[in-house]
Amino acid sequence: MARLDGTLRELTVYRMRRATSDVLSVVKDALEPFGLRRQTFSALSVICDHPGIRQSQLADTLAIERPNLVQVIGDLENRGLLMREQVPEDRRMYSLHVTNAGAITYRQAMRTLRKVDKTLTAGLTSDEVAALNRALHLIELNAAGETADGSQLSRS
Amino acid sequence: MARLDGTLRELTVYRMRRATSDVLSVVKDALEPFGLRRQTFSALSVICDHPGIRQSQLADTLAIERPNLVQVIGDLENRGLLMREQVPEDRRMYSLHVTNAGAITYRQAMRTLRKVDKTLTAGLTSDEVAALNRALHLIELNAAGETADGSQLSRS
């Protein structure tokens, strides 16, 4: 039987939502054995690469609202994967560092996610994956530009 | 300043999530003047193309759980965009049809979303968009395959 959502599939935005929805489900399952959720994994990754980063910088990087980052950081801290240190020069801030356990967990989880990435893009050449990544990046920039200003589209 | 999430951006799954998140925000804003949400628009589209479709078929088509479709259908019915008729042969079922108002609203919304699609893929050639759509479809199939069975990836 032919697809009943054929017209919708003419829209790239619909295809993105459908594909991403399934992909995030796979990612969630892949991270579950590590006790990580997508956001805790992403935070761990950025903190590993940038020791001493502040929560507000992390929030900006991951496009997460500051209040929503609180529980992510708290989760990682409770699991002993992360440490917070008050910054002496400005005691409003906390600098974030991963623990040894955090670094190990991150490396294992990242290795698993790279495999997931391979699995999900199986059937595409490396050039096609590169083209896909470029296209996604361009769309992300276009979309961010649309939401930033008072876009005409939302005014009928 | 360089990206702080450079490592994460090596993962296509991360790029998909970031791009799709922004895209869905733009789509939401674009549908708002029509009083539609993403799901009500999608439902309207499928019902327009397939008059008489049943709710369970619609749920399968859009990959929405049956309970979650109830409010979507109710919303469209309350707005007078949709009608439900009990099927005489099997009175458990309702066949769905759009009203004239529903057809008009759908056409206008779809026209707007096609423009949104163009805006978001601006900078890509039509060949590149076609390649993107194919890649997204392949990934969707790969991901659906992973979630269906007891995937080995979730076992460390």
Added chain:
DNA sequence: TATTGTTATACTCTATAACTATA
């Protein structure tokens, strides 16, 4: 005054169990 991190809160989206009415 402005900013960092926090709390409280609410809204959307999604997922599951259990019910009803039909078959």
Added chain:
DNA sequence: TATAGTTATAGAGTATAACAATA
């Protein structure tokens, strides 16, 4: 017994306002 639609509910993910501590 099985299925279509429904209800109730709970869990994520995300968004805003307001607060305390600090600058």
